[in-house]
Amino acid sequence: MKEGPDITRIGAMIGDPARANMLTALLAGRALTAGELAREAGVGAAAASEHLRKLEAAALIARVKQGRHHYFRLAGDEVAHMLEAVAGLAAQHGHLRSRPGPRDPDLRQARICYDHLAGTAGVRLYDSLAGQGGLVLTPDRIDLTDAGRARIMALGIDLAALEAKRRPLCRTCLDWSERRTHLAGSLGAALFDRIIALKWANRAPEGRAVLFSSAGEQAFQDAFPLFTVD
Amino acid sequence: MKEGPDITRIGAMIGDPARANMLTALLAGRALTAGELAREAGVGAAAASEHLRKLEAAALIARVKQGRHHYFRLAGDEVAHMLEAVAGLAAQHGHLRSRPGPRDPDLRQARICYDHLAGTAGVRLYDSLAGQGGLVLTPDRIDLTDAGRARIMALGIDLAALEAKRRPLCRTCLDWSERRTHLAGSLGAALFDRIIALKWANRAPEGRAVLFSSAGEQAFQDAFPLFTVD
DNA sequence: GCGATGTTTCGGCCGGGACCGAAGCGTCGC
DNA sequence: GCGACGCTTCGGTCCCGGCCGAAACATCGC
Numbered sequence A, B: 001m002k003e004g005p006d007i008t009r010i011g012a013m014i015g016d017p018a019r020a021n022m023l024t025a026l027l028a029g030r031a032l033t034a035g036e037l038a039r040e041a042g043v044g045a046a047a048a049s050e051h052l053r054k055l056e057a058a059a060l061i062a063r064v065k066q067g068r069h070h071y072f073r074l075a076g077d078e079v080a081h082m083l084e085a086v087a088g089l090a091a092q093h094g095h096l097r098s099r100p101g102p103r104d105p106d107l108r109q110a111r112i113c114y115d116h117l118a119g120t121a122g123v124r125l126y127d128s129l130a131g132q133g134g135l136v137l138t139p140d141r142i143d144l145t146d147a148g149r150a151r152i153m154a155l156g157i158d159l160a161a162l163e164a165k166r167r168p169l170c171r172t173c174l175d176w177s178e179r180r181t182h183l184a185g186s187l188g189a190a191l192f193d194r195i196i197a198l199k200w201a202n203r204a205p206e207g208r209a210v211l212f213s214s215a216g217e218q219a220f221q222d223a224f225p226l227f228t229v230d
Numbered sequence C: 001g002c003g004a005t006g007t008t009t010c011g012g013c014c015g016g017g018a019c020c021g022a023a024g025c026g027t028c029g030c
Numbered sequence D: 001g002c003g004a005c006g007c008t009t010c011g012g013t014c015c016c017g018g019c020c021g022a023a024a025c026a027t028c029g030c
Helices: A008-015 A019-026 A032-042 A043-058 A077-092 A103-109 A122-132 A148-153 A159-166 A183-199 A216-221 B009-016 B017-027 B034-041 B046-059 B077-092 B101-107 B120-131 B146-154 B160-163 B185-197 B212-221
Strands: A061-066 A067-076 A111-113 A117-118 A133-138 A143-145 A171-174 A181-184 A200-201 A210-212 B061-066 B069-074 B109-112 B115-120 B135-138 B141-144 B171-174 B182-186 B199-203 B210-212
Touching: A008 A019, A008 A077, A008 B009, A008 B017, A008 B077, A019 A043, A019 A061, A019 A067, A019 A077, A019 B185, A019 B199, A032 A043, A032 B061, A043 A061, A043 A067, A061 A159, A067 B212, A077 A171, A077 B009, A077 B077, A103 A111, A103 A122, A111 B046, A111 B120, A117 A122, A117 A181, A117 A183, A122 A181, A122 B135, A133 B120, A133 B135, A143 A148, A148 A159, A148 B212, A159 B109, A159 B146, A159 B199, A171 A183, A181 A183, A181 B017, A183 A200, B009 B017, B009 B077, B017 B034, B017 B046, B017 B061, B017 B069, B034 B046, B046 B061, B046 B069, B069 B077, B069 B182, B077 B171, B101 B109, B101 B160, B115 B120, B115 B182, B115 B185, B141 B146, B146 B160, B160 B185, B185 B199, B210 B212
Parallel strands: none
Antiparallel strands: A061 A067, A111 A117, A133 A143, A171 A181, A200 A210, B061 B069, B109 B115, B135 B141, B171 B182, B199 B210
């Protein structure tokens, strides 16, 4: 009761099973309606409404009313980052929500982390950029080197537009399955969008999995080669 | 109830005021006894014992029995990192545990984040190293360049000993007061130890504040100059 | 307009869990 | 060995908060 921020409120939000399920569902980056979230959480509409009101008051999620639907999404990538940090700690001790199903290997291979790529593929993307001198640490953030900029633009990404935004270009995010960093920030999001646009991969109809086609997988690995020490 | 780690348990741990106070107190890096934590949390010995048992079971803290005292500390820097992520989100919306007291400016200036320096001073340290090309991103972590290594060793730090450890040399940690990254990992911890050993600063007798002497402040700024663009 | 659908609000029930006092263990000092 | 001290365990109380059903409110299609 002395100093520092009050973490209790946020902890209490995550600490309820229904709300935790809702937040985890929203980590997939899609905006979901109150009804969908109620089903996801396994509670009735009344209880869900209550939970969503609290999550909104705690600034963890944002609401967009559209007709008779209320759509909810995470309030920002900082929230996603915090949730991943908690998930990483939980995964570390094997506290999974269910026995690893058939979908689990897909999830570890490639999945959405709010709006960018995570899993083996996400880490590979980061390694490829960083390992070939594409990233540099500057005082207040991570930035692209000229070599890195060239590679990104070669993929058809409008880098100037990204840099004009207020959102940081690069951020790192700790991957809970790989326990390594991957690339977040607006560049991470743009790269993921590009991968989808190029049809290298598709999002699973629901959930967080990202499924590469075999041709897309090949193209992805060619575009992001690993610098191996022989 | 589908996929991914179960974040509920950890959230519930943080979500109780007594436990949140305990964890925040332990963020100062010192090991505290059950009794001290009970006072910190504002509960009786019985309740505190119960809380500590749960936190230990959740692998957030570790216990060391020493005579009739039980000492507790955070279970690792990953736990500290997760707590800082939550605290950062809470601070962002002004959910402070009390009105900012006289100690608050000190905290923002320099404080302990588990075992390394945070606040303005922590960010300066990171900026100075990164801004002058002392840090480089490698595929799986952040590493020191040769120039960076020379600077660290010039301070009298045994770098070889650090690198022999299993713990990563460099990690980044998001600062909740500066909203910028600072240096964690074994190097961050070693630098903090060195600053104390050189008597540039002292830890406040309790809490997380780190107080620089005026001579120490000067020495610190000389050792970690900022690369300013004129 | 009218009913159908999605969401929120209200009232009330119920269970989990936080708390305390007292008792039980283990450790220290003498 | 014997109290003093620190911590844990046990039993019991109490309250917060999650849940649901019913009703109210909003929006859509017609």
